[in-house]
Amino acid sequence: MSNSRLNASAKNQGRVFTIPGQVVSLVVLVTPLLVALYMSFTDWSPTRSSLSGASFLGLENYQELLIYDNRFLQAVGRTALLAVICLSLEFVFGLALATLFLRTFRGQRFLFSAFLSPMMVLPVVVGYTFWMLFQSNGPVNQVLALIGVTSVEWFRDSSLAFLAVVVTEVWHWTPLFFLILLSGLNAVPENPIRAAVILGASPRQVFWKVVFPALRPVIIVAFVIRAMEVIKIFDEVFLLTRGGPGSATETISLYIYKLAFNDFQLAYGAAAAFLVLAGSLLMVHLLMIPVRDQLLDNRG
Amino acid sequence: MIELIDLTKEYPGSSQVAVDKLNLTIEKGETIALLGPSGCGKTSTLNMIVGLEKPSRGDILVNGQSIVAIPAEKRGIGLVFQDYAVFTSMTVAGNLAFGLVIKKTPKKEIQAVVNETAEFLGLTAKLNVKARYLSGSELQRVAIGRTLATKPSILLLDEPLSNLEPEARLAMRQELRRLRQELGLTIVYVTHDQVEALSLADRLAIMSYGRLIQVEKTAVMLEKPQKIQVAQFLGDPPMNVFSGFFHLEGGPAFRVGAVDFRLPLASAPAGVKVGSANYYYLGVRPEDLSFTTQDKALFTGQVTGLESRGYDCVVNLSQKDLEIKALAIDPIPDWDETAYLSAPKDKFFVFDGSGELLTMGL
Amino acid sequence: MLNRPLSLWQIPLLLVALALVLFPIFWLVMTAIKPPIDWNASPAIWIPSEPTLINFRTLFDPAAIRAYGVGGVSQAATKAVVGSIVASVSATFLAVALGLVSAIGLSRYSRTNWSTPLVILSGRMFPPAAIAVPFVIIFSLTSLMDTYPGLVAIYTAVTLPFSTWMLKSFVDDLPREMEEAAMLDGKSRIMAHLTVTVPLIKGGLFSTTMLVFILNWSEYMFAQVLSNTELATIPVQLAKYVTATAGTLYGVQAALAVLAMIPLILGGFFIQGHLARGLTFGAIKK
Numbered sequence: 032m033s034n035s036r037l038n039a040s041a042k043n044q045g046r047v048f049t050i051p052g053q054v055v056s057l058v059v060l061v062t063p064l065l066v067a068l069y070m071s072f073t074d075w076s077p078t079r080s081s082l083s084g085a086s087f088l089g090l091e092n093y094q095e096l097l098i099y100d101n102r103f104l105q106a107v108g109r110t111a112l113l114a115v116i117c118l119s120l121e122f123v124f125g126l127a128l129a130t131l132f133l134r135t136f137r138g139q140r141f142l143f144s145a146f147l148s149p150m151m152v153l154p155v156v157v158g159y160t161f162w163m164l165f166q167s168n169g170p171v172n173q174v175l176a177l178i179g180v181t182s183v184e185w186f187r188d189s190s191l192a193f194l195a196v197v198v199t200e201v202w203h204w205t206p207l208f209f210l211i212l213l214s215g216l217n218a219v220p221e222n223p224i225r226a227a228v229i230l231g232a233s234p235r236q237v238f239w240k241v242v243f244p245a246l247r248p249v250i251i252v253a254f255v256i257r258a259m260e261v262i263k264i265f266d267e268v269f270l271l272t273r274g275g276p277g278s279a280t281e282t283i284s285l286y287i288y289k290l291a292f293n294d295f296q297l298a299y300g301a302a303a304a305f306l307v308l309a310g311s312l313l314m315v316h317l318l319m320i321p322v323r324d325q326l327l328d329n330r331g
Numbered sequence: 332m333i334e335l336i337d338l339t340k341e342y343p344g345s346s347q348v349a350v351d352k353l354n355l356t357i358e359k360g361e362t363i364a365l366l367g368p369s370g371c372g373k374t375s376t377l378n379m380i381v382g383l384e385k386p387s388r389g390d391i392l393v394n395g396q397s398i399v400a401i402p403a404e405k406r407g408i409g410l411v412f413q414d415y416a417v418f419t420s421m422t423v424a425g426n427l428a429f430g431l432v433i434k435k436t437p438k439k440e441i442q443a444v445v446n447e448t449a450e451f452l453g454l455t456a457k458l459n460v461k462a463r464y465l466s467g468s469e470l471q472r473v474a475i476g477r478t479l480a481t482k483p484s485i486l487l488l489d490e491p492l493s494n495l496e497p498e499a500r501l502a503m504r505q506e507l508r509r510l511r512q513e514l515g516l517t518i519v520y521v522t523h524d525q526v527e528a529l530s531l532a533d534r535l536a537i538m539s540y541g542r543l544i545q546v547e548k549t550a551v552m553l554e555k556p557q558k559i560q561v562a563q564f565l566g567d568p569p570m571n572v573f574s575g576f577f578h579l580e581g582g583p584a585f586r587v588g589a590v591d592f593r594l595p596l597a598s599a600p601a602g603v604k605v606g607s608a609n610y611y612y613l614g615v616r617p618e619d620l621s622f623t624t625q626d627k628a629l630f631t632g633q634v635t636g637l638e639s640r641g642y643d644c645v646v647n648l649s650q651k652d653l654e655i656k657a658l659a660i661d662p663i664p665d666w667d668e669t670a671y672l673s674a675p676k677d678k679f680f681v682f683d684g685s686g687e688l689l690t691m692g693l
Numbered sequence: 694m695l696n697r698p699l700s701l702w703q704i705p706l707l708l709v710a711l712a713l714v715l716f717p718i719f720w721l722v723m724t725a726i727k728p729p730i731d732w733n734a735s736p737a738i739w740i741p742s743e744p745t746l747i748n749f750r751t752l753f754d755p756a757a758i759r760a761y762g763v764g765g766v767s768q769a770a771t772k773a774v775v776g777s778i779v780a781s782v783s784a785t786f787l788a789v790a791l792g793l794v795s796a797i798g799l800s801r802y803s804r805t806n807w808s809t810p811l812v813i814l815s816g817r818m819f820p821p822a823a824i825a826v827p828f829v830i831i832f833s834l835t836s837l838m839d840t841y842p843g844l845v846a847i848y849t850a851v852t853l854p855f856s857t858w859m860l861k862s863f864v865d866d867l868p869r870e871m872e873e874a875a876m877l878d879g880k881s882r883i884m885a886h887l888t889v890t891v892p893l894i895k896g897g898l899f900s901t902t903m904l905v906f907i908l909n910w911s912e913y914m915f916a917q918v919l920s921n922t923e924l925a926t927i928p929v930q931l932a933k934y935v936t937a938t939a940g941t942l943y944g945v946q947a948a949l950a951v952l953a954m955i956p957l958i959l960g961g962f963f964i965q966g967h968l969a970r971g972l973t974f975g976a977i978k979k
Contacts, residue, residue, distance in 0.1 A: 049799060051791050051795065052792065052795030063828055067827040131703055154913065159947075163943065211969060223419075227418075229383070230478075270935060288914070291823075291826050300826055301826050308823075
C-alpha cells in the first residue's frame, strides 16, 4: 500500500483526508458504544437516576446472561438454529440457481434481475407481505388445501411460526447467495476445467475437485456476510410474528429490543449486545482464517 | 503418427474459417511446431486434436484410426495449456496424481508414478506445496508432469514458454528437449515465437489465417521459404519483400513504384517476364545486404531509422516510398546519411504474383 | 464457463423458481390495488375483480383513513413519506461525502491491514437494538429525540463505515499515477483528487450512494425507537398500521409498501453491476 514516490510529508498532508471520517465515527459511533460498554457494567435504568449515579456491578450482568438467563440463552440458540437452517437452504438454492445461470438461454438478463428483486424489498415490507401470505385464509393455505392440508394456523404453533420465519428469510436472502456464487462461478478459470476433462474427470468430479475449491473463498464470504445479518435479524420477524407465539421465534435482536425498549433494562440489554458482538467477531474471524490470504490477494 | 485430413473448423457467427482444410502428417517421435501469428488457428487445431473441440469437417487419424468420435480422455493425448491451468487449490502431488486418481489407479502405483514424475521434472522438493505458491516455471513443470503422469503417447503444448521469464524460458527449452529425447514422445506445439520454434522443432508448420502455408524441416524452411508469407514471417528482422516488375532500362532492375532496385546481372533474370504487365515479388534478407560505395550500389537510400540490438544495428533506408532494412555492425551509418547497399546475386528470391517461390538466386 | 444451453429438465425448474420468487411481490401489488371488499376475502382473492387506485388515495387522506375507524389510526402517510425522503437523502449525502474523503485518505495515504475490514465490519455486526440504546440516552440528554437531525446522525454514523469501505475499493482500483500526474501539473492535492479521482470513480460513487440510500430507506428500528410524534418514516408508519390495526387495513398498508419498494427495485436494477461488490464489502469485485 505504501508508495515510495510519495514522501513522508506528502503522506502526512494526505492523512488530513481521513480526519473528517474519523471525527464523525468517533463522535457518533465510538462514543455511544463506549458509553454502552460502560453502562453494561452497571445497573443503570432510565427510570432511575443518571448514568453517573448508577452503581458499578462489574461483570454481574454478563454473568447473569451467560449462566442464569434462559430466555437469552434460548434466543441465542434459536438464532443459531435459524442461521444454520436458513444459510444451508439459501446456499443450496442459490448454488442451484447460479449453476442454471451458467447455461445460456433467452431472457437471461431479465431473469437475472427478477431473481435479485427480493433483496431489494425493504425488510419491513417482506415481513408484512409474508404475514399476509401466511394468514389462515391466505394464499399459502389455499395452495396447501389443494394437496389436502387444511386450516394450518401458522402463527399459533411454535414450529410452524419458526418455519414461517425460515421461509421468509430464505425467500428474502437466497438472491444474495445466488449473486455471490454466480459471480464466483463466472470467475473460475476455464482452462483447469478443460484440463480436468482431458484427464478424464466426469462433470461431477470437475465440479467437486476443480470448481468447488476455486469457489471456496467466495462461499465463505457469502456465509460470513449472511451470518452477520441473520444474527441481527429483527424487522422481518418483528412484523411477522413479534417473536411469538410465546417466545418461539424470539431472536437475539428481538430479545435485546424488548429488554431495552419494553422493559427499560438498558444496561442489561447492552451487556447482551456486547456478548453477541464478541461471539460474532470470533466466529467471523475463525471462518475467514482459511481464506484470508486469498481474499487479500484478490484485493491486490 | 497423427494425420490431419482436410481438418476444418468454423465457429457459428464468424465469417472467417478458423482452420481451413488442414492436411498434415506428424511422424511418431517427431517434434513439430505450429508457428504463426496469433489468431491463425493454431490453438483451434490443438483443441481439435486433443478433443476439446469437434472439427466442422475433416478427420484426425492416430495410427490410422479416426479419433474424432473418441472422447478427449480416451485419446491418450495430453495437452499443456498456455496458462498452465494447474489446480491451484491442490498440492503439487495432488496435481500430478489427478489423472491417475480419476482413473482409479491403485494407490501404490500412483505414489510411484508421482515420485518418478516429480523426480524427472525436479519437483520432488515441492511435492507437498500448494500449487498456488509456485513460480511460473514450476507451474509449467507441474502442468507438464500432470499430463506425463497419465503416459500419453502424444503431447500437445500450447505456447509453452510465452508466460515465462527469459532465464526460465532457456531452462524450460532444455527441459523440453530432454523430454523429447528421453521419452520419445510425439510433440506438437504451438508458438508465435520463431526462436523457440527453431530451437526445438524437427519440422515447422507455418499457419496463416487458418491455412497451412508450408511444412518443412526447420533448417530447410529458413533456407528456402516456399511462400511469401513464410519469408515475411521468419527471420529477425524478416526478409525485405517488394512487389513490382522487372525492366531493362539502364540495365536490369526491379521497379517498385517509382524506385528502381538495380540487379547485379548482365541481362534480365532467367525465367521471368519483363515488363510492367508481369508482377513479381522480390525478396532479400537484411543479413544478406551489405553497405558499399556509390558505384557498386544496387540500392541507394537515406538512413531513416536505426535500432541498435547490442551486437548489431537494424538500419532503415528509404528512397521515396520504398523502405528497406539492412544490418550494420561497424561502421554504423548516421541518421539522414545517404547509404548504398548491395547483395550477391544468389541471395535474391523471386516469388510469382500468387506468392509461390519462383527462383532462389538470380 | 463452457457455454451450453439449458437442458430440457432445467426449464421447468427455472420457471418454478421464478414463480416462487415473484409471487410475494405479485401478492403485495395485487393487494395494493384491491378494493376494500376484496382485502380480506375468504378464500383469498388472487386477482382483484375491479383493480383500483383508491388505496393510494386513502393513504394520503387523513379523513379517509379515519373513516375506516380501526384501532384509532388517523395518520395519513404524507408525513412518513416526506420524512423518509428527508432523512434518507440527507444521511446518504453526508455518509457518501464523508466516506469519499475518508476512502481517498485510506486508499492513498495510509496503510490498511487485515484488521481494518474487520473493525469496519464489526460496526455492521453489532445488533442495532444495542446501538440504539446509547443513542437514546445521549439524545434524550441533548433533546435530539424525535427529531430528524438525530435520525440523520445515527444513519450517517452506521452507514459511514460501509460507504468508506466500498468507495475505498473503487479508489484502490485506480492507478495512483493519474493523480500524481495532475499534482505534478501544479494542481493542489485536493484539486487533483476532485478533478481526477472523483470523475474516474463516478460509477462506483453512484452505486455506493444507491446502496447507502437503500440501507437508510429500509431502516426500521432506529426510526422506531427515536420517533414519538414528530418523527416518521415509511417503515415506522407501515409497522404502525400493522400494530394498530392487526393488519386489517390490508390494501392501504400494501399501497404504502408498494410505494416504499418502487425506488429500491428501480435503484437496484441500475446498480446491478456493482451489487456483488457492495453487498460483500468489496470482497468480490464483479
